[in-house]
Amino acid sequence: MRADSLQVLLWQRALEPHAHRWSLPGGRLGATEDVETSIKRQLAEKVDVRQLSHVEQLAVFSAPRRVPGERVVATAFLGLVPSDVDPGLPADTRWHPVDDLPPTAFDHDSIVLRARHRLRSKLSYTNIGFALAPPEFTISALRGLYSAALGYRVSATNLQRVLARRGLLEPTGQTAAPGRAGGRPAAQFRFVEASMSVTDPFAVLRPPNQARTGGPS
């Protein structure tokens, strides 16, 4: 998934079934690999994407007739690529805005919706933004990424503060040159951590402050 608007990488099927429709990249699980290794391999081999910043399981899709012919059970993944990475793509492969998908093969549209939902949720309560952003960025660039992914305009001020309070951001000391129109140069930041973790431990029904009164932990 990528930036400016949130995008998915799809390839256009040449053959039946569902010729000409757009498909999520993937393939068969090999005998000696687990599903995550497998999806990474497929992405590298088939669409030449090797710079995934984050990968996680979404769900298993297993309706008996989800695909014509032999029965196929698929494990769907959410895989993210930073906005500054632009892998060279094969001819039949293209990025598509998530909010404006072409006709998709099989149940792939519902898989994409599920991925979008997962990403949106995690932007709120984890540091998953690191997976969308370049190594260094200004707050307003980051704001753009969050806005694109979430589908509504995020306030740069508040984004700053939420991420800062959680200790996710770190100034690099550098500043970015202003555009031709002028304006104060923006400070550059980076994410402190480059792997996903939950940063907003669920706000509700949290353990009591003081003594642990109750049962086993």
Place this chain on the structure above:
Amino acid sequence: MRADSLQVLLWQRALEPHAHRWSLPGGRLGATEDVETSIKRQLAEKVDVRQLSHVEQLAVFSAPRRVPGERVVATAFLGLVPSDVDPGLPADTRWHPVDDLPPTAFDHDSIVLRARHRLRSKLSYTNIGFALAPPEFTISALRGLYSAALGYRVSATNLQRVLARRGLLEPTGQTAAPGRAGGRPAAQFRFVEASMSVTDPFAVLRPPNQARTGGPS
């Protein structure tokens, strides 16, 4: 999973591999069923559990050698049974406290941990409590269930208020008789909804109040 303490239903393997160790119920996916139908069928047929209040996918476990012999890819589920339901169990099958598991077969202990984590999280931001509780209950009974599942003592006062504010609870009008020691009779409640939904839309980075300033929804 069940109540007083949170428990998992396990059966003891008679045969190798991993004879005598305890196993999560499950089995092979049939040709004409999806994974959720399949796990419900397995639970009904093999351990006679038919009253699941909630079922959801957890994750796929696919390490090539997670099970000796032929390669097995498993889709793990979280399945909940209300605390008042006590299904008759086969002889080799028993409930075990999640915090004190016997030696388990294969990677089943990590599956159970994952399930516990999922349940604990969802107790905070969804109405999933309905799946643990009987049709009608007092707040203090519900407090007991939440405490057992979460592993720490939850305040009845605050649990009340959080669930009430969200509109999840509904008084039945009935009251429960006090115990032998006296005390004010407790009002009975029920959950308004009996299927899971997210009730605490993530608090952070939510859309602006007023105009929708930004991009596509």
Place this chain on the structure above:
DNA sequence: ACAAAAGTGTTTTATTTACACCCATGA
């Protein structure tokens, strides 16, 4: 009357959103 359990009122604390205002730069 008193103990026990339930339930309500109120204060405190945490955290975010909203908004006004100040800062640094280019033309």
Place this chain on the structure above:
DNA sequence: TCATGGGTGTAAATAAAACACTTTTGT
């Protein structure tokens, strides 16, 4: 010096946790 972003200070809003206190029952 003014337009254009960038950044900070501060107030308002929200929601939950903590705790004191009242209510209703059995003995």
